[in-house]
Amino acid sequence: MSGLIHLIPMLARQRGIDLDPDWHGGLGDEEGGLDGRDGLRRLATHARWPAPRALTGRPKAEAFPLLVYTTALGWAIAEQWENADEIRIATERGSATMGWDDDATFFAVELPDPVRRGATPRAVDIFWRAILSRKGVLGSAALATVVANIIALATSLYSMQVYDRVIPRGNFATLWVLTVGVVVALAIDFALRSVRALMIEREAALIDTEVSEFFFARSQAVRLDARPPGVGTMASQLRGLEQVRALMSSGSLFLVADLPFALLFLLVIAAIGGAIVIVPLVAFPIALLLGWLFAWAIKNDTDKAQVSGNRKNGLLVESLDSAETVKANRGQWQMLGRWNRLMDEVHHYEDPVKRWSSMAGTIFSSMQQIAYVAIIAFGAVEVAAGNLTMGGLIACAIIAGRVNGPLVTMLPGFIVQWGYARSSLQALDGVLALPMDDAAGTISLRPERLNGPLRLEGVKFAYPGTRDTIDVPRLEIRDGEKLAIIGGVGSGKSTLLRLIAGLYAPQDGRVLIGGLDMGQIATDVVRRHIGYLPQDFRLVNGTLRDNLLLGLSNPGDDRVMEVARQSGFARMVAAHPRGLDLPISEGGRGLSGGQRALTGLTRMLLAGPPMMLLDEPSANLDQATESAVFEAIKEQLGERGTMVLVTHKLQLLALVDRVVVMAGGRIVLDGTTSDVIARLAPQAPAQVEGDGAPQLTEQG
Numbered sequence: 001m002s003g004l005i006h007l008i009p010m011l012a013r014q015r016g017i018d019l020d021p022d023w024h025g026g027l028g029d030e031e032g033g034l035d036g037r038d039g040l041r042r043l044a045t046h047a048r049w050p051a052p053r054a055l056t057g058r059p060k061a062e063a064f065p066l067l068v069y070t071t072a073l074g075w076a077i078a079e080q081w082e083n084a085d086e087i088r089i090a091t092e093r094g095s096a097t098m099g100w101d102d103d104a105t106f107f108a109v110e111l112p113d114p115v116r117r118g119a120t121p122r123a124v125d126i127f128w129r130a131i132l133s134r135k136g137v138l139g140s141a142a143l144a145t146v147v148a149n150i151i152a153l154a155t156s157l158y159s160m161q162v163y164d165r166v167i168p169r170g171n172f173a174t175l176w177v178l179t180v181g182v183v184v185a186l187a188i189d190f191a192l193r194s195v196r197a198l199m200i201e202r203e204a205a206l207i208d209t210e211v212s213e214f215f216f217a218r219s220q221a222v223r224l225d226a227r228p229p230g231v232g233t234m235a236s237q238l239r240g241l242e243q244v245r246a247l248m249s250s251g252s253l254f255l256v257a258d259l260p261f262a263l264l265f266l267l268v269i270a271a272i273g274g275a276i277v278i279v280p281l282v283a284f285p286i287a288l289l290l291g292w293l294f295a296w297a298i299k300n301d302t303d304k305a306q307v308s309g310n311r312k313n314g315l316l317v318e319s320l321d322s323a324e325t326v327k328a329n330r331g332q333w334q335m336l337g338r339w340n341r342l343m344d345e346v347h348h349y350e351d352p353v354k355r356w357s358s359m360a361g362t363i364f365s366s367m368q369q370i371a372y373v374a375i376i377a378f379g380a381v382e383v384a385a386g387n388l389t390m391g392g393l394i395a396c397a398i399i400a401g402r403v404n405g406p407l408v409t410m411l412p413g414f415i416v417q418w419g420y421a422r423s424s425l426q427a428l429d430g431v432l433a434l435p436m437d438d439a440a441g442t443i444s445l446r447p448e449r450l451n452g453p454l455r456l457e458g459v460k461f462a463y464p465g466t467r468d469t470i471d472v473p474r475l476e477i478r479d480g481e482k483l484a485i486i487g488g489v490g491s492g493k494s495t496l497l498r499l500i501a502g503l504y505a506p507q508d509g510r511v512l513i514g515g516l517d518m519g520q521i522a523t524d525v526v527r528r529h530i531g532y533l534p535q536d537f538r539l540v541n542g543t544l545r546d547n548l549l550l551g552l553s554n555p556g557d558d559r560v561m562e563v564a565r566q567s568g569f570a571r572m573v574a575a576h577p578r579g580l581d582l583p584i585s586e587g588g589r590g591l592s593g594g595q596r597a598l599t600g601l602t603r604m605l606l607a608g609p610p611m612m613l614l615d616e617p618s619a620n621l622d623q624a625t626e627s628a629v630f631e632a633i634k635e636q637l638g639e640r641g642t643m644v645l646v647t648h649k650l651q652l653l654a655l656v657d658r659v660v661v662m663a664g665g666r667i668v669l670d671g672t673t674s675d676v677i678a679r680l681a682p683q684a685p686a687q688v689e690g691d692g693a694p695q696l697t698e699q700g
Ligand SMILES: Nc1ncnc2c1ncn2[C@@H]1O[C@H](COP(=O)(O)OP(=O)(O)OP(=O)(O)O)[C@@H](O)[C@H]1O
Pocket: 463, 464, 466, 469, 487, 488, 489, 490, 491, 492, 493, 494, 495, 496, 535
């Protein structure tokens, strides 16, 4: 098989695309010769994809991941720039770097995405697709199961021969032969079962990587305005994957694989013991029926225990994240109260599941013993009547034990696990149903440039469960404009900015950029054009450098420090012995509020988008740093760059030539800076804060 056959699914996973298991239409190396530079084109033709585009020049950071071909390395996935001259690549053998040279050809491939194309997929389908794409190994595992089960019959037949032929005649030569035979059979059985377990474990790990990558990418693609309010709860929903995985890789899954062999065993009992087969024939369906009833009985409780468990985890994340606020306000008792109530709720639903499970265990074990007694009693009558030999009876009892044994030991646990896995799948379905950035059915346009004004037409937006937060019939922001949005607390400034950024989709109306509907433009193209700095710029775990360059190609430390000097960030870097390698812990702890904001601003300058949307960027900055940063922004944007600034600070209005005033989600004033200030002055006396920054109050 060509590397491409393996690389394409890797590429698809990196892009959060779920390929069909038969995406390549059975095309292998032998038929297509996919190894050469031309292999990708042949593959695309065969799979009926749009022709791959070979990129010219240096690929931009936003274009990654791409496929790359070099004469020396063959095919690989180009993941991102490592530095100015090297690119990080992934091959079947792992990660590596390659130098940037002219021999490398980069290809942008448009992969079909059944997930986005069609209706919302179900979580279980994602698992099935991953499982079915491994038909070969599953086939071998099934074969191992068949052979192992047939060999298992050997022990019962051994007992039969010993009782019928060896003991009555004292024939020890036969005993040795039989014993050696059965020991060999058992050794093969042991080897096959171990190999089967290893194979399934390995495949389960691969399936797990594939599926969890899909769900992680999918959870990241959820539109910001559609995210459920509880981050911790959503995280727990995603953790449900682990329950499904635990079920897949647990030994109890073999129960399902072995179940069909129950029929084979029944046939063997019928062949040896004749009418005795009635006993397992009656007991087996009863056991299955009981199992089904048991699964049905715990269904509601596992669902509810799962929901409460997710909320419990949500509370845990929230309490740890907001420890400062909780402690400062002596809120620990309140949090503890909520925690205990949720624990009670979890126990309330989990306890019946445990009770049912132990009851099922007891019932199954009693049933097995009753079945054993019934076989021996019925068998004794048959032996006495001469219809069955002693050995036959013992063989039948052993085989019947093999049918019922796994049910007794594993079924109750399996059903509970299945109950939780099923609830987890439902929770994952909930995540899959959330709208994504590049929604299904919309065409992703990829214009080279997004020139032209940004327009809002009849835009209405409301957060879930609220009335219209934003109602803007018309707003146009022309290229090169420097605009400020001001207004009282909660007047909708940040929400409007996120709508302009394309992070939120309006429920009514359209946001157009350069005449194109923002919802139809590929998200990465929009992100490249519009830089957005949120009010609360969060840092992620890693180093300061990682955070500064998040989503950007590394332009080299010289360039980073040059920009850092302009923004005033360099002083902070210089003050720390580890400089750009300063470790940042989860949630951006380790930096002050102002330093975090400055990191965001410096990153914005490094990204250098033509349009910058800044939400109260300098609320935490001192006067000198604020001036330095805005000087750098002004210089970088120049005449042609656009800036939209949300602020409460009146002195920043000197930086803009147009001001929009918001109140209650509506634009109540829009004009040149001097006009708006003049009109506001008599109505809104500026409040002066400690640092001397005048603040606007809301206009009615
Ligand atoms: N995630 C959310 N879910 C529900 N309602 C929200 C959410 N975020 C904001 N709101 C509500 O939307 C309204 C506008 O909020 P927004 O953050 O846009 O105001 P703002 O003008 O930026 O305020 P501030 O000056 O305090 O930053 C507020 O009434 C707020 O309660």
